[in-house]
Amino acid sequence: xxxxYEIQLQTMIKAMVDTVLAAVDPLNALAQEQCRLVxxxxxxxxxxxxxxYRFDCDExxxxxxxxxxxxxxxxxxxxxxxxxxxxxxxxxxxxxxxxSRPTANPAEIVTVARAIRTALDQVIxxxxxxxxxxxxxxxxxxIVLDQSRGEILRDRVWTRSQGFEPDAEDLPTIESLLLPLxxxxxxx
Amino acid sequence: MDxxxxxxxxxxxxxxxxxxxxxxxxxxxxxxRYPTESEIDRVLTRRLRNRATSRYSPxxxxxxxxxxxxxxxxxxxxPFIISDTHWLGGGASKLQMAFTLEWVRPHAGRLQTPxxxxxxxxxxxxxxxxxxxxxxxxxxxxxxxxxxxxxxxADADYLPYPGLVYGLVAGTTRPSAGSVGVSGLGTNLGPExxxxxxxxxVRHLAAIHTFEFAGADLAAFDIPALGTQSVEWAINWWxxxxxxxxxxxxxxxxxxxxxxxxxxxAVERLSVVHGDFRTGNYLFTEHDGHVTAILDWxxxxxxxxxxxxxxxxxxxxxxxxxxxxxxxxSGLMPTDELYAEYERTSGxxxxxxxxxYYSVFNAFCIAVLTLGTGYRIAxxxxxxxxITVIWLTGIGGAxxxxxxxxxxxxx
Numbered sequence: 001x002x003x004x005y006e007i008q009l010q011t012m013i014k015a016m017v018d019t020v021l022a023a024v025d026p027l028n029a030l031a032q033e034q035c036r037l038v039x040x041x042x043x044x045x046x047x048x049x050x051x052x053y054r055f056d057c058d059e060x061x062x063x064x065x066x067x068x069x070x071x072x073x074x075x076x077x078x079x080x081x082x083x084x085x086x087x088x089x090x091x092x093x094x095x096x097x098x099x100s101r102p103t104a105n106p107a108e109i110v111t112v113a114r115a116i117r118t119a120l121d122q123v124i125x126x127x128x129x130x131x132x133x134x135x136x137x138x139x140x141x142x143i144v145l146d147q148s149r150g151e152i153l154r155d156r157v158w159t160r161s162q163g164f165e166p167d168a169e170d171l172p173t174i175e176s177l178l179l180p181l182x183x184x185x186x187x188x
Numbered sequence: 189m190d191x192x193x194x195x196x197x198x199x200x201x202x203x204x205x206x207x208x209x210x211x212x213x214x215x216x217x218x219x220x221r222y223p224t225e226s227e228i229d230r231v232l233t234r235r236l237r238n239r240a241t242s243r244y245s246p247x248x249x250x251x252x253x254x255x256x257x258x259x260x261x262x263x264x265x266x267p268f269i270i271s272d273t274h275w276l277g278g279g280a281s282k283l284q285m286a287f288t289l290e291w292v293r294p295h296a297g298r299l300q301t302p303x304x305x306x307x308x309x310x311x312x313x314x315x316x317x318x319x320x321x322x323x324x325x326x327x328x329x330x331x332x333x334x335x336x337x338x339x340x341x342a343d344a345d346y347l348p349y350p351g352l353v354y355g356l357v358a359g360t361t362r363p364s365a366g367s368v369g370v371s372g373l374g375t376n377l378g379p380e381x382x383x384x385x386x387x388x389x390v391r392h393l394a395a396i397h398t399f400e401f402a403g404a405d406l407a408a409f410d411i412p413a414l415g416t417q418s419v420e421w422a423i424n425w426w427x428x429x430x431x432x433x434x435x436x437x438x439x440x441x442x443x444x445x446x447x448x449x450x451x452x453x454a455v456e457r458l459s460v461v462h463g464d465f466r467t468g469n470y471l472f473t474e475h476d477g478h479v480t481a482i483l484d485w486x487x488x489x490x491x492x493x494x495x496x497x498x499x500x501x502x503x504x505x506x507x508x509x510x511x512x513x514x515x516x517x518s519g520l521m522p523t524d525e526l527y528a529e530y531e532r533t534s535g536x537x538x539x540x541x542x543x544x545y546y547s548v549f550n551a552f553c554i555a556v557l558t559l560g561t562g563y564r565i566a567x568x569x570x571x572x573x574x575i576t577v578i579w580l581t582g583i584g585g586a587x588x589x590x591x592x593x594x595x596x597x598x599x
Contacts (some may be wrong), residue, residue, distance in 0.1 A: 003270060013206055029277025030572070037575045066439070080198065114436055118202045125199040128446035148440045152592055156585035164583045166503065188234035 009046045010057065013039060026166060044161060057110045058178045059151075060095055063134040066147040067092035070123060073139040081133045084126045088119040099182070153177060196449070197221045208568060209240035218431060222424035225410040227317050232425075236432060240465050244310035244570045249273045249350050252285045255347035256305055260348070260477040263339050266292035271589045276304060279561065281314055281486075283307045283572055286356060303338070307351030311570035313561050313577045315429070316486035318342050318350045320408045325354070325405035326459070326483045332392040333357075335481045352550075359471030359480040370534070376507055377519050382476035386520035387529070389470065392482055393500070394534035399458040411489055416452040418491040422549065423448050428554050433560035435567065444552045444591050453542050455492045463487025465496045466505040467518040497538055498546035501526065503590060504554065504583065545592065551590040559584035 016039045024031050048055070067088050074085040095112050098104050127133045127140050154177045160168050200217050215236045219229060247255075253273050260268055276284035285305040292298050308318065318340060325337040336355040341347045353396040356357075362375050377385060412418035424427040427445045462485060499505070501517040509516050517523040527538040562577040571577060 013579045028275060030275050033277060034573075034575055037579050041575065074455075117437040120414070120439050121442050122199065122202055124442045126440055126445070128443075128449075129196045129198055130340070131195070137446075141447070141595075142474065144439045144443045145592060148592055152440070152585060155587055159582040161581065161586055162582035164504075164586050166507070 004090045006046070009042055009049075013042045013046070016042070040162070041124055047161060048158065051178065053106055054178050054181055055154075056106060056113065057099070057181060058154070060099060060109050060113040060116075061100075061179055062151055063113045063120070064092050064099065066094070066120060066143075067116050067146055069143050070120060070140065073126075073136055073143070077133065077136060079130060079132065080131055081123065081126045081136070082156070084119070084123040088116070088123050092120040107165070150177070166188040200438070207239075207435075207564065210236045210432070218428050219441075222428035222431075224421045224424045224428065227320055227408040227410075228421075228425055230315050231315055232428060232432070235311055239568065241312070242310045242570075243568070244572070246572060247283075247349075249275070251348065252283075252305060252307070252468060253287070253316075255341075255351075256285075256287070256353065259339055259341050259346040259353070260291075261291075264291060268292070271469070281312050281573075283309060302356035303353055304335075304356050305351055305353050306346055307571070308349040309571035310349065311568065312567040313557055313565065313571070313573075313580070314487060315561070317408060318352050318486075320488065321486045322352050323404075323408055324488045327401065327406060327460075328396070328399070328482075328485075331399055332395050333481045334481055334485075346581070357471055357481040359473050361468050361471060361483075363474055375519055377467065379510065381472070381474070381477050382516070382520060385467075385472055385479065386526070388479045389467075389518070389520060390526060390529045391533050392470075392479065393465055393496060394530055394536070396462055397496070397536060398534055399460050401458075401460050401490065406490075411490055412455075412458065414456065414458065415454045418455055418458065418489070419452040420449070421453070422489070422491060422495075426553050428430050430556045430560050433556075433564035435560075435563045438555075438559065438588070440588055440591060441552065441555055444548060444555075444595065445474075447595060448545075448549055448552060451545060453492070453494075453545050457493075457536070458490050459493040461489050461491045461493065461495045463489060463495070464499070466500050466502075467514075467520060468505070492542065492546065493536065494539065494542035495546045495549065497527065497530065498543045499550050501543075502547070502550055502554075503584065545595070548591060548594045551587050551594065554586055555587040555591065558582075558587065 016035065021032075021035050021039070024035050026032065071085060071089055071092070074081060077085060091112070095116050098108060098112050124140060124144065127136050145161070153171070156165055157174045157177055158170050160171055160174075165171065197220060197337045200214060205214055207532055215233060218236075219233060223229075253270055256270060267563050268289060271288045271290070273285055273287040276286045283306070285307075287303055287305070289303045290298070293301075306318075307515075319342040322337055322340040322342075325334045328334050329336070335357045337352060338355065339353045342353050344350045362379055363378055365378065390425055410421070412421060414589075423445060430441060430445070462482070464484045464487045469482070470479050471481040471483060478566070500520075501523040503515075505518045506516050507519055508514060509522075515521055517526045520526060521529070527543075530536070531538055558577075559579050562581045566578040567575040
């Protein structure tokens with residue numbers, strides 16, 4: 001099968017640069033800007049698509065670890081925080097099970113990772129809303145800062161070519177930040 | 189730092205919410221959980237109630253001309269002619285149509301005036317009130333350079349969406365030879381223009397912050413009490429927007445919203461806050477380096493001046509000088525020099541702790557509107573700039589990095 005995204009993106013970018021952009025009214029600033037953004041977005045897709053599956057597996061692995069870490073100080077908590085914490089644990093179990101399966105649907109990986117994010121968010125919100133959970137807040141803040149560090153760096157590198165990073169040249173490569181695929185994931 | 193804490197009602201269960209088709213009870217829950225200024229509550233609630241049914245249809249220039257004609261038929265006594273309609277670029281938020289109006293201006297006679305219609309799309313990357321924008325610009329006429337604002341269609345009685353008409357002002361937001369990013373971010377003014385513009389910009393910022401707003405018609409603004417009320421309203425505004433729009437929860441953003449709530453500094457002097465005061469949001473004439481208009485007042489509110497002072501010095505809006513080492517706030521001057529100049533001009537103190545607090549707040553706001561609203565409105569095809577706002581989500585990583593660094597630093 002030759003009709004794959006690599007050649008499709010390459011030809012779309014070429015058409016936009018060589019033909020379409022040159023034909024856009026130079027006085028139509030909105031059209032000019034959007035034409036350039038279409039080109040930029042296509043180029044970004046060409047960079048990201050080959051690594052998208054590995055990125056999503058990395059994301060799910062990080063979210064499972066985040067959920068595990070956040071659950072530790074909350075053992076023994078009560079009320080709505082306990083309910084949210086139980087839901088978080090369940091979401092992490094589902095994530096871990098998915099990662100260990102030999103054939104996981106890529107869309108399912110994204111869905112389960114997002115479900116863990118939602119469970120994390122609910123726990124954090126409950127801890128900072130429920131006055132009886134004040135004692136947990138410092139630990140939760142520290143864990144969120146620690147667990148977010150690597151994820152933020154990865155996401156900055158993922159979009160580096162957009163030009164929003166002042167120190168883009170000092171950032172590592174995206175390949176060095178994504179966890180390697182396990183044998184089950186490699187078979188996809 | 190003086191601070192007080194506020195109490196929040198319990199969060200809603202996340203899994204039951206379809207943000208593309210919000211239910212009445214969920215909207216009511218958000219209103220109760222995040223009390224804020226009444227006009228902001230009104231526009232945010234209107235947005236959510238319209239979300240499921242209101243897709244954006246690109247209006248033609250002819251449609252907008254007809255809308256402006258209907259508006260002016262009601263506002264003007266004498267016949268008028270609208271001509272030379274064309275689109276204006278700039279910004280990532282509102283539609284702008286330039287046109288020439290031939291009309292009889294009271295006490296001035298028959299004139300040809302270049303005008304701009306500034307109109308909302310179905311949903312905007314910043315959902316704001318045209319009424320507030322109109323009142324704020326009117327209030328500052330003669331105080332700082334602003335575009336003359338003429339007519340308002342606050343409830344889209346004439347236009348497809350709410351809009352206002354103002355006079356076109358000479359000038360540019362970017363030098364013809366400089367570099368600039370999307371929405372004016374990181375504009376490099378160049379060494380020639382930098383100095384003259386910096387002094388004017390600081391003077392205008394000081395004038396905004398020392399403006400006696402009590403006598404102005406700012407009926408669409410709730411005036412907060414001294415203390416933490418204005419801070420809490422602002423946190424609630426943006427926390428609500430995050431809950432309404434985010435497509436993927438981000439723990440750091442949730443933690444940041446609570447950190448802001450737990451560390452609110454008491455406001456000891458209320459000021460008008462512009463809300464988006466930076467290079468890219470003022471016009472200047474290139475030949476003489478003169479600031480001709482302060483633009484984009486839609487995020488204005490009554491609050492703590494340190495919000496603007498942190499905003500103008502945010503990493504996203506500045507760049508390094510030619511020496512490769514000195515950061516220029518908003519591309520104008522080193523941050524400490526800018527603050528010293530501001531203190532001299534305004535007579536107001538710049539408190540580093542408050543600057544730190546509002547740096548967190550501002551990064552939180554930008555993260556919310558790029559990672560939250562940008563995603564949501566592009567997903568719903570709500571604007572004329574879907575590709576621009578989704579491109580701007582790329583800033584999100586840098587904003588999260590900034591929040592992370594600031595929270596690591598503590599107070």
